[in-house]
Amino acid sequence: MSALSSKVQAVFDEPGCDKNQGKSEKERKKGCTKQLQPGAAAGGCAFDGAKIALQPITDVAHLVHGPIACEGNSWDNRGAKSSGSRLYRTGFTTDVTELDVIYGGEKRLYKSIREVIEKYDPPAVFVYQTCVTALIGDDIEAVCKAAGAKFGKPVIPIDAPGFVGNKNLGNKLAGEALLDYVIGTQEPEYTTPYDINVIGEYNLSGELWQVKPLFEKLGIRILSCISGDAQYKEVAWSHRAKATMMVCSKAMINITRKLEERYGIPYFEGSFYGISDMSDSLRQTSKLLVDRGAPAELMERTEDLIREEEARAWQRLEPYKARLAGKKVLLITGGVKSWSVVSALQEVGMEIVGTSVKKSTVEDKERIKELMGEDAHMLDDMTPREMYKMLKDARAEIMLSGGRSQFVALKAKMPWLDINQERHHAYAGYDGMVALVQEIDKALYNPMWEQVRKPAPWEC
Amino acid sequence: MATVNTSRKNCTVNPLKMSQPIGAALAFLGLDRCLPALHGSQGCTAFGLVLFVRHFRENIPLQTTAMNEATTILGGMDNIEQAIVNIWNRAKPDIIGIASTGLTETKGDDVDGYIKLIRKKHPEFDDMAIVYVSTPDYKDAFQDGWSRAVTRLVEELAEPGQMDTRQVNILAGSHLTPGDIEEIRETVESFGLAPIVLPDLSGSLDGHIPEEFMPTTMGGTTVADIRRMGSSRYTIAIGEHMRPAAQALQDKADVMFTVLDRVTGLAACDDFIKLLADLTGNPVPLKYRRQRSQLVDAMLDGHFFFGGKKIAIGAEPDLLWAMSHLLAEMGCEIGAAVTTTQSPLLEKIPAEEVQIGDLEDLERKAQHCDLLITHSHGRQMAERLEIPFLRMGLPLFDVLGAAHRVSVGYRGTRDLIFEIGNMFMSHGHEATPATWGMPKEECNACAPATAH
Numbered sequence: 008m009s010a011l012s013s014k015v016q017a018v019f020d021e022p023g024c025d026k027n028q029g030k031s032e033k034e035r036k037k038g039c040t041k042q043l044q045p046g047a048a049a050g051g052c053a054f055d056g057a058k059i060a061l062q063p064i065t066d067v068a069h070l071v072h073g074p075i076a077c078e079g080n081s082w083d084n085r086g087a088k089s090s091g092s093r094l095y096r097t098g099f100t101t102d103v104t105e106l107d108v109i110y111g112g113e114k115r116l117y118k119s120i121r122e123v124i125e126k127y128d129p130p131a132v133f134v135y136q137t138c139v140t141a142l143i144g145d146d147i148e149a150v151c152k153a154a155g156a157k158f159g160k161p162v163i164p165i166d167a168p169g170f171v172g173n174k175n176l177g178n179k180l181a182g183e184a185l186l187d188y189v190i191g192t193q194e195p196e197y198t199t200p201y202d203i204n205v206i207g208e209y210n211l212s213g214e215l216w217q218v219k220p221l222f223e224k225l226g227i228r229i230l231s232c233i234s235g236d237a238q239y240k241e242v243a244w245s246h247r248a249k250a251t252m253m254v255c256s257k258a259m260i261n262i263t264r265k266l267e268e269r270y271g272i273p274y275f276e277g278s279f280y281g282i283s284d285m286s287d288s289l290r291q292t293s294k295l296l297v298d299r300g301a302p303a304e305l306m307e308r309t310e311d312l313i314r315e316e317e318a319r320a321w322q323r324l325e326p327y328k329a330r331l332a333g334k335k336v337l338l339i340t341g342g343v344k345s346w347s348v349v350s351a352l353q354e355v356g357m358e359i360v361g362t363s364v365k366k367s368t369v370e371d372k373e374r375i376k377e378l379m380g381e382d383a384h385m386l387d388d389m390t391p392r393e394m395y396k397m398l399k400d401a402r403a404e405i406m407l408s409g410g411r412s413q414f415v416a417l418k419a420k421m422p423w424l425d426i427n428q429e430r431h432h433a434y435a436g437y438d439g440m441v442a443l444v445q446e447i448d449k450a451l452y453n454p455m456w457e458q459v460r461k462p463a464p465w466e467c
Numbered sequence: 468m469a470t471v472n473t474s475r476k477n478c479t480v481n482p483l484k485m486s487q488p489i490g491a492a493l494a495f496l497g498l499d500r501c502l503p504a505l506h507g508s509q510g511c512t513a514f515g516l517v518l519f520v521r522h523f524r525e526n527i528p529l530q531t532t533a534m535n536e537a538t539t540i541l542g543g544m545d546n547i548e549q550a551i552v553n554i555w556n557r558a559k560p561d562i563i564g565i566a567s568t569g570l571t572e573t574k575g576d577d578v579d580g581y582i583k584l585i586r587k588k589h590p591e592f593d594d595m596a597i598v599y600v601s602t603p604d605y606k607d608a609f610q611d612g613w614s615r616a617v618t619r620l621v622e623e624l625a626e627p628g629q630m631d632t633r634q635v636n637i638l639a640g641s642h643l644t645p646g647d648i649e650e651i652r653e654t655v656e657s658f659g660l661a662p663i664v665l666p667d668l669s670g671s672l673d674g675h676i677p678e679e680f681m682p683t684t685m686g687g688t689t690v691a692d693i694r695r696m697g698s699s700r701y702t703i704a705i706g707e708h709m710r711p712a713a714q715a716l717q718d719k720a721d722v723m724f725t726v727l728d729r730v731t732g733l734a735a736c737d738d739f740i741k742l743l744a745d746l747t748g749n750p751v752p753l754k755y756r757r758q759r760s761q762l763v764d765a766m767l768d769g770h771f772f773f774g775g776k777k778i779a780i781g782a783e784p785d786l787l788w789a790m791s792h793l794l795a796e797m798g799c800e801i802g803a804a805v806t807t808t809q810s811p812l813l814e815k816i817p818a819e820e821v822q823i824g825d826l827e828d829l830e831r832k833a834q835h836c837d838l839l840i841t842h843s844h845g846r847q848m849a850e851r852l853e854i855p856f857l858r859m860g861l862p863l864f865d866v867l868g869a870a871h872r873v874s875v876g877y878r879g880t881r882d883l884i885f886e887i888g889n890m891f892m893s894h895g896h897e898a899t900p901a902t903w904g905m906p907k908e909e910c911n912a913c914a915p916a917t918a919h
Contacts, residue, residue, distance in 0.1 A: 012536075043509055043533040045546040046553030052510025070478065074569040074604035076486035078479075080514040083844055084521070084864070096847060102479040105606050108573055119478030126480075138508055139569040139605065142539060169510035170535045170570065390557070391526070395680035411516060414526035418676055 010148070011141075011166050018179040023264035043173070049411075052169030054137055055081070056177020060259065061133055061165065061185075062095055063087035063209045063234040064242060068129040070099040072116050072147055073137025077169070078102075086430060088213040090236055094129055103140060112145045120154040120162055130239040131161040131189075141168035161239075163188045178258040185233065185242060186265050193243035195230060200301040202230040203292055204245050204272070206263050207254035208279070210235025214435035218279050221289060221316065221436060225308055227296065233262060246270045250295035252277050252288060273298070279435035280443075281351030282320050286313040320437040324355060327444045332356035334451065337394065337403035339363040339412055340426055348407065348426060351434075355444050360403050363389055391415045405451055420460050422450035469804070469821045471813045480827035481844065483781045484807040485861075487602035488566040489515035490612025490641060492529055493861075494620075495564030495598075497639075497666025499687040502560040504530035504550055506543060506578060507568030511604075521864035523672045528683050530554055532571075539574050544581040551585060555592060558682040561690045562596040564616065569604030596690050598623050608808035609861075610783040613641035614708040617665060620693055621712050627720035628698035635746070636699045636722065637664040638713055640706025642786035642860070645669040646873040651705065651730065654876060657752045658743045663692045663699065665712075672870055697722060701746055703739075705730060706785040707812050728812065729789035730875040731883070732796055733762055739876075758877035765881040769888040770798055776891060777802035779833030781826055781841035782860050784810035790840055790859065791816050793880065794887075803832035838890060855890040 051059075054077060062069055062085065071078040082098030089095065101119045103112045120132055132154075136147050147164045155162040167180035195202075203222070208215055215235045222229055231237065231245035246266060251274035253263040266272045273295050277288035293301075293309040334357050338348060349359055391412060397403050398419040406416035409427030416423035424446055426434070434443040488505050492515055495503035505512045512531035519527040532546040547565070554563055567578060578599045586592060600619040602612040617638060635655065639648050648669035655662040664670075670686030677685050696702075697720030704713040704726045713724035725742060729735045736759070744751050776799045780787055784806050791801045801818035805828050813821045822828050826841065830848040833839060839849050842860040849856035863869035873879035896902075 043535070044549070044553060045533045046504065046530050046550030047557060048509050048531050048533045049513070049516075050509060051513040052508050055510050055513060074486065075479070075482060075484050075608070076488065076511060076514065076569060076604040079482035079485045080489055080518055082482060083847070084517065093847070098479075098481045098844075100479045100482060101477065102482070102484070103605050105603070108569075108605050115477045122476060122478045123480075138539070139573050142570065142573050168536075170508040170539055172535070173509070390682070392680045392682060399680075411520045411527070413520075414524075415680065418526065418680065420676070 011168075011171065014166070014180065014183055015171055015176065018176065018183060018261055021260060021264070023260050023267075051174040051177075052138075053167040053172045053174070053177035053180060054135060054169040056174030056179075057135060057165050057167035057181035057184075058177075059085065059174065059209070060178045060181040061234055063089075064133075064237045064239060065089040065095045066092035066130055066238050068094060068097070068099055068123045068127055068132045069135065070101070070119060070123055070132055071135045071137065072101045072112065072119075072140050072145065073103060073135075074139050075100065075102045077135075077137045086211045087209050087235060088211075088216075090216075091238065094127060097127070099123055101140075108139060108143055111143060112140050113147075113150050116140075116145065116147065116150050117154055120150070121158065124158050124160060129160075131163060133163045133165055133184075135165045136168045138168045138170045141166075141170075161188065161192070175258060179261050182259045182262040186262060189239070189243050190262070190266070191243070191246045191270075193240050195244040195247050198230075198247050199228055200249060200299070201225075201227045201296060201305075202248045203227055203296070204248040204251040204266065205229055205232045205235075205254060206251055206266075206274075207259045208232055208235045212430060212433040214279065214433045214439060217433050217436040217439045218285070221285075221312065222292070224312060225289070225293065225305065227292060233259065246272070248272055249299040249301070250274065250292060252292055254278065278350075279439070280348055282317055282354055282437060282440050284350055285436050285440070286317060289313055316437045320441055323441045324444055327448050328355055330448055330452070331444065333358055334447075335360045335402065335404045337361050337397060337406045337408075337416075339389070339394065339406060339408035351440055351443065354440070357447075361389070361397070395419050405447060407447075420456070422447075422453070422456070424450050469814055469816045469818045471809075472820060472822045472824075474822060474824035474828055476824075476828075479825045481825055481830075481848070483805060483824070483826050483829065483841065483844070485518070485609040486569075486604040487607050487609065487612030487615070488568050488604060489518065490609035490614075491564070491566035491600050491602045491616035492612075493519065493609075493641065493668075494613045494616035494666045495562075495566075496527065496529070496684055497668045497671055497687045498562055498564070498620075498693075499670065499684060499689045500561040500681075501564060501684045501687065502528050502530055502554050502558050502562075502682065503564040503566065504532060504554065505566050505568055506532045506547060506576065507534055507570045508539075509533045511568045511570070518862050518864075522862040522869050523674070524867070525672050525674060525870075528558075528681075532565075534570060539570055542574065543571055543576045543578075544584070547578065547581050548585050548588075551592065551597065552589070555595065560595065560683040562598065564620075565597065565599045566602045566612065566616065567600070568602070572601065572603035572605075596624060608783065610641050610708050610785065610810075611808055614711060617709065618712040618715050620665065621696065621715045622719065624690060624693040625696040625716055625720055626694050626698075628695065630700055631661075631695075631698045632700050633659065633661045634695070634699045635660050635662050636696050636702040636716065636724075637662045638702060638704040638709040639664055639666060639668075640704075640709050640785050642706055642783060642789065643668075643875065644870055644872050645673040646871040647875045647879065649673070650873050650876045650879055654739070654755070655703075655743060657754065658747045658749050660743070660747060663696055664688060665693060665696065668870075674870055696720070701725075703727060703742065707788070707810060708785055729785070729792065731789040731880050732793040733759075733766065733877075733880065734796070735789075735792070736762070736875075736877050736880060755877060758881070762877040762881045762884075765884045766797065769884045772888045772891040773884075774798035775800065776838060777836040779803035779829055779836040779839050779841075779854075781805045781829040781839075781845065783807050784812050786860055787821075788812045788816060789874070791818060793883070797884065802836040803829055805829040805832070837894075838887065855894045857887060857890060 078100035151162040151164040231241045275291045278284040398421040405422040532550045645668045667688045671684040702724035795817040804818040
């Protein structure tokens, strides 16, 4: 078995995930989601998932080893924000040619790494494997090792070529690379009893900055965020945190669990979406820190902060509750966000008439069931035509989804809101929840709906 | 005359280029009731799809054969068969366009052979056209994929026939927007001709609101139209990369053709209008005489702001050709020209050098330029260079109305001159007392500094 396929099998065996452990050996080998159907599949590949997970590390040069498609068709298209370096938004690729495919692309890769280091001097280079270069047998691990030794900088192989699976698998393989090569390689200048990791938060539209002040107010330091607005060194010293919050469902559970196994860092799974989820996350963070030796008074201060912030948020939401109560929402999104958004919308009295679970893990689905009850409308494989019909017949009044399906709603002349990675608004924390509700309200009550829904006068 | 250089770098930084398969996919998206599919891993499709969604702000029907490690090695015939069956069951399109990718080309799948076998096995597909084009990611660029797809469509579908003297073919290059195509079609129609445009993005991706939701394209060139192209009286190919398709049609159905290298700029538009007038023997409609004089006036009013300006352009060969000539004709100097792929046009571009390279190359060469023209990925360098930035090409993901920008014809050229001229005007520097300060060191005539 190759190194990659044994790695893939390893991430399919996840002791930290109850669902995974409940499966038979055979089922487990298939991974978390269904096999892809030719001619009826949508969504990104493992490479895409790995890139999504790691690209938010801002000062690293992210170098894609493959033909132009993998980087040229996709670079600088995600909304992860940085407070420092902008290098992560620079597109680097070996752009392999036909000759490389025939003779091998390792030399070009090695020289590319040298060029990147000479010109941009990043603290580390991440090298992403892709289908074509994997197929021709380019050994990126060996090239990275040689280049790292030669240039005296970490050069990290991210072995997640697109054809090994879907985005979720890519997230996990990216996590494995961090565990194998990055985490534990540097030490922070100092530590405090209040140091935490936030794992699975990508700082899309600056969402990390919506919650960071809350932690800071409690004196809690986000020692490392993987990977939103992170610097390489912060990831490298994440093993010194006292506790971990795992944000994005199970996408990076392998990092979280192995931080616990290897370094004894306990974790909990939480969400920044929705008022009660946010409060719960603060509470659990403080509890874990107190368990690890932080002064017990942290709990009281946490409850005070929660009380204040919740009151402030509800006060700001009050005017919207009457306008949004009972509004029917169709929620189509990747698995990682479904359940956290469901609970957020329920808080203002909106009714979820359906949620897609196409990309959700079994675990995600359980969470949704908990939130929406046994008769939850989980749509496993809803076609765009069915979504369109649902909106057109007003069985749903607004759709929340990722960018690529927005036109299903807009062409039915129904409101739509972007809640995926390309979105332009930040929805995390108390402020984010208020912002989300404001955006939904703006979308639903925009006066233009009345005009665009009216047929032309000569068609009446 | 320009020297054409290829970048010596190993690492491409900030790509200008996009890959062939999605160029082919976009050409297929200009067909009516079509569902294109990329023969590759699902990510190949996902990236292209997201890119087009962000550019057109439209639903993009694009499928994948969802290849994985094992199927790649064993060969993708089963996946192609399943993909066609699934697409047929869900969408019943008139045509499926399949483009290969780097992955399946590296393996060497014989897709033409597969399709023959699949056709034999599934007579129910007999009425559905299936056109395959080979477009490895590791060769050439977007524009080449588009060109190959259109050529394959003509080769596979066009049929020789009795000549219809009113009917002409317009082969539209990938640098034309739906708005451009609409402008061209109207112009052709105004001479009493009935054009068949291939591919016709103005039918499918112009942002119309359909009455129901369909899993295929809605609007665009129909398969029946493509079949009838062999009966046309003449073919007008717009963009040099449309020449192979025009040639293929001539070889197959004896339809003569002219390649118009561009339809932007006064002289170029004159050629276009003259060609239509010569073809039909009709006088040039009043509308275009008036538009021509408006363009002449725009050039007179605008030239003050263009003269001597240095322009940096990053674009695929045919767009680079059209824009560099227009700007050179208005008195600008093309200070930096970077493109994606080889083309016979490159050495005739009015610049000293044309580089096949990336946006890092363009940024380095653009240091002393007054205007940057490239697709939306130029946004970071425009910020760093602090010069005005005209977004052109594809993708344009940070503006509205990308599909409706018109830069062809007298009217389109006129508006483009205004747009660029306005950028120069609003970035002009107001004079200050320091503007004409004497250089310090060489100032022999200066009065000696007074000691205090």
